[in-house]
Amino acid sequence: xxxxxxxxxxxxxxxxxxxxxxxxxxxxxxxxxxxxxxxxxxxxxxxxxxxxxxxxxxxxxxxxxxxxxxxxxxxxxxxxxxxxxxxxxxxxxxxxxxxxxxxxxxxxxxxxxxxxxxxxxxxxxxxxxxxxxxxxxxxxxxxxxxxxxxxxxxxxxxxxxxxxxxxxxxxxxxxxxxxxxxxxxxxxxxxxxxxxxxxxxxxxxxxxxxxxxxxxxxxxxxxxxxxxxxxxxxxxxxxxxxxxxxxxxxxxxxxxxxxxxxxxxxxxxxxxxxxxxxxxxxxxxxxxxxxxxxxxxxxxxxxxxxxxxxxxxxxxxxxxxxxxxxxxxxxxxxxxxxxxxxxxxxxxxxxxxx
Amino acid sequence: xxxxxxxxxxxxxxxxxxxxxxxxxxxxxxxxxxxxxxxxxxxxxxxxxxxxxxxxxxxxxxxxxxxxxxxxxxxxxxxxxxxxxxxxxxxxxxxxxxxxxxxxxxxxxxxxxxxxxxxxxxxxxxxxxxxxxxxxxxxxxxxxxxxxxxxxxxxxxxxxxxxxxxxxxxxxxxxxxxxxxxxxxxxxxxxxxxxxxxxxxxxxxxxxxxxxxxxxxxxxxxxxxxxxxxxxxxxxxxxxxxxxxxxxxxxxxxxxxxxxxxx
Numbered sequence: 367x368x369x370x371x372x373x374x375x376x377x378x379x380x381x382x383x384x385x386x387x388x389x390x391x392x393x394x395x396x397x398x399x400x401x402x403x404x405x406x407x408x409x410x411x412x413x414x415x416x417x418x419x420x421x422x423x424x425x426x427x428x429x430x431x432x433x434x435x436x437x438x439x440x441x442x443x444x445x446x447x448x449x450x451x452x453x454x455x456x457x458x459x460x461x462x463x464x465x466x467x468x469x470x471x472x473x474x475x476x477x478x479x480x481x482x483x484x485x486x487x488x489x490x491x492x493x494x495x496x497x498x499x500x501x502x503x504x505x506x507x508x509x510x511x512x513x514x515x516x517x518x519x520x521x522x523x524x525x526x527x528x529x530x531x532x533x534x535x536x537x538x539x540x541x542x543x544x545x546x547x548x549x550x551x552x553x554x555x556x557x558x559x560x561x562x563x564x565x566x567x568x569x570x571x572x573x574x575x576x577x578x579x580x581x582x583x584x585x586x587x588x589x590x591x592x593x594x595x596x597x598x599x600x601x602x603x604x605x606x607x608x609x610x611x612x613x614x615x616x617x618x619x620x621x622x623x624x625x626x627x628x629x630x631x632x633x634x635x636x637x638x639x640x641x642x643x644x645x646x647x648x649x650x651x652x653x654x655x656x657x658x659x660x661x662x663x664x665x666x667x668x669x670x671x672x673x674x675x676x677x678x679x680x681x682x683x684x685x686x687x688x689x690x691x692x693x694x695x696x697x698x699x700x701x702x703x704x705x706x707x708x709x710x711x712x713x714x715x716x717x718x719x720x
Numbered sequence: 721x722x723x724x725x726x727x728x729x730x731x732x733x734x735x736x737x738x739x740x741x742x743x744x745x746x747x748x749x750x751x752x753x754x755x756x757x758x759x760x761x762x763x764x765x766x767x768x769x770x771x772x773x774x775x776x777x778x779x780x781x782x783x784x785x786x787x788x789x790x791x792x793x794x795x796x797x798x799x800x801x802x803x804x805x806x807x808x809x810x811x812x813x814x815x816x817x818x819x820x821x822x823x824x825x826x827x828x829x830x831x832x833x834x835x836x837x838x839x840x841x842x843x844x845x846x847x848x849x850x851x852x853x854x855x856x857x858x859x860x861x862x863x864x865x866x867x868x869x870x871x872x873x874x875x876x877x878x879x880x881x882x883x884x885x886x887x888x889x890x891x892x893x894x895x896x897x898x899x900x901x902x903x904x905x906x907x908x909x910x911x912x913x914x915x916x917x918x919x920x921x922x923x924x925x926x927x928x929x930x931x932x933x934x935x936x937x938x939x940x941x942x943x944x945x946x947x948x949x950x951x952x953x954x955x956x957x958x959x960x961x962x963x964x965x966x967x968x969x970x971x972x973x974x975x976x977x978x979x980x981x982x983x
Contacts (some may be wrong), residue, residue, distance in 0.1 A: 467889035
């Protein structure tokens with residue numbers, strides 16, 4: 367990346383003896399939508415708050431548009447932020463909330479009114495201008511909070527788990543709306559979430575965080591299909607993990623249970639006799655031998671769950687259990703528990719976790 | 721009528737009687753100035769007394785300044801403690817309780833020693849200085865009530881998030897306090913202001929020992945020398961107090977609406 371718009375460089379944050387963010391680095395292009403994804407306490411919100419200016423980094427620097435903003439106060443950064451708890455000013459109407467930043471910036475009343483009307487149009491709530499926050503639903507409040515954040519045309523938009531207080535249906539529609547508005551305005555956005563589906567569905571790139579560090583930064587496709595670490599593989603999506611032993615490192619042979627799988631070029635310096643964790647996504651596994659799948663393992667069906675269009679099957683393979691989904695077919699009854707079964711997959715889909 | 725409800729009404733009636741009987745008796749007594757008939761003579765005498773007007777006006781003015789001083793000290797202090805120094809809350813709560821523990825007479829003697837005409841800060845050397853010291857003293861006496869009222873108000877809003885939301889939109893501390901925090905705790909501030917007003921209007925010790933022409937010493941003086949006028953004054957003071965409460969109720973209707981007080 368030649369000229370990142372936002373550059374977080376070697377940022378560290380400690381509270382007393384506890385370090386919550388360690389050597390965090392990230393470059394974000396102008397107009398990019400990047401999500402920080404991770405479990406509670408991984409440091410994602412702390413990094414966001416350092417970008418906003420609410421926390422000062424213990425080390426490192428933050429550069430926006432070529433300007434070092436590390437020590438600037440939040441009100442000097444020209445950054446917009448949407449909070450988890452909406453944070454609308456209860457004493458102000460919707461229009462006054464949206465116009466707050468514009469008024470603080472000293473804009474004329476006519477300009478404020480015009481911008482507020484434009485914002486209300488963008489979030490599709492033009493009739494709500496005179497309402498108070500308490501008269502709105504959670505989803506509406508968060509859309510107003512989004513409009514308030516983008517009204518002053520900030521350089522950067524920060525979203526701190528903006529959807530987590532909303533119910534599932536509203537969450538899905540609002541995340542699509544956020545993404546569509548972000549694309550329309552071309553505003554560089556950082557989105558903090560612990561919900562992998564949210565991050566995968568709307569991000570240009572995702573930084574998966576754990577223990578105060580970015581475990582992996584990549585596109586949703588890369589993060590899901592080529593997880594760089596065991597944590598990323600486990601945290602993002604459902605994963606079947608099998609224990610295997612390298613039998614011939616040179617040719618890439620690994621024994622799983624009593625069968626051998628060929629993993630050419632994936633062993634990354636493992637030696638014969640080493641134990642490995644191998645992972646497969648459920649959608650990469652088929653029940654029975656299928657054409658185009660070069661590897662198979664035998665086991666016994668341990669659980670069958672009929673979910674309507676999909677049948678979830680668990681197959682016991684030695685000490686491991688593999689979960690896979692098959693489509694329901696009216697002509698074929700679901701497999702029975704206790705039946706012998708073979709699963710097949712492409713060895714290229716198998717991940718070796720380090 | 722269920723037995724529970726019957727006893728509830730009995731308790732209510734007893735409470736109301738405890739409250740209203742002395743009040744009615746005082747009203748009745750205050751109207752007996754003219755022999756044989758009820759009249760408002762005592763009220764006419766009191767309201768027509770130039771000293772009443774002067775002392776009452778003085779105390780109202782002192783109350784207004786005390787409220788302003790109290791709001792200026794307490795709102796930013798309580799806000800800052802909630803926002804940045806929550807670990808100091810127990811200490812500050814203890815300090816704000818001290819005026820309830822230390823009698824006003826001790827405070828005022830302290831003032832006289834500290835701020836006499838020979839001290840480096842000779843507040844008592846001039847009338848203006850003494851008035852200022854009286855207002856400071858009143859603000860101290862009202863501190864426990866004002867602090868608690870404001871702190872309770874702050875508890876009902878998410879101080880930190882609202883502050884951060886305003887900051888990120890470019891607001892400085894002045895804007896945050898005047899346009900975000902204060903409007904959302906206005907009802908609490910008004911409650912504190914009312915309590916302050918009630919304390920200042922009837923306060924005797926400080927005003928008397930600092931030799932200020934306040935309403936408290938006037939009340940005491942009338943009470944010691946007249947028969948019917950003190951009763952009339954008590955009723956007037958009571959009416960003023962209730963008037964203040966009604967005013968706060970009316971003002972609160974025009975106060976900014978908040979998510980915490982939707983109706």
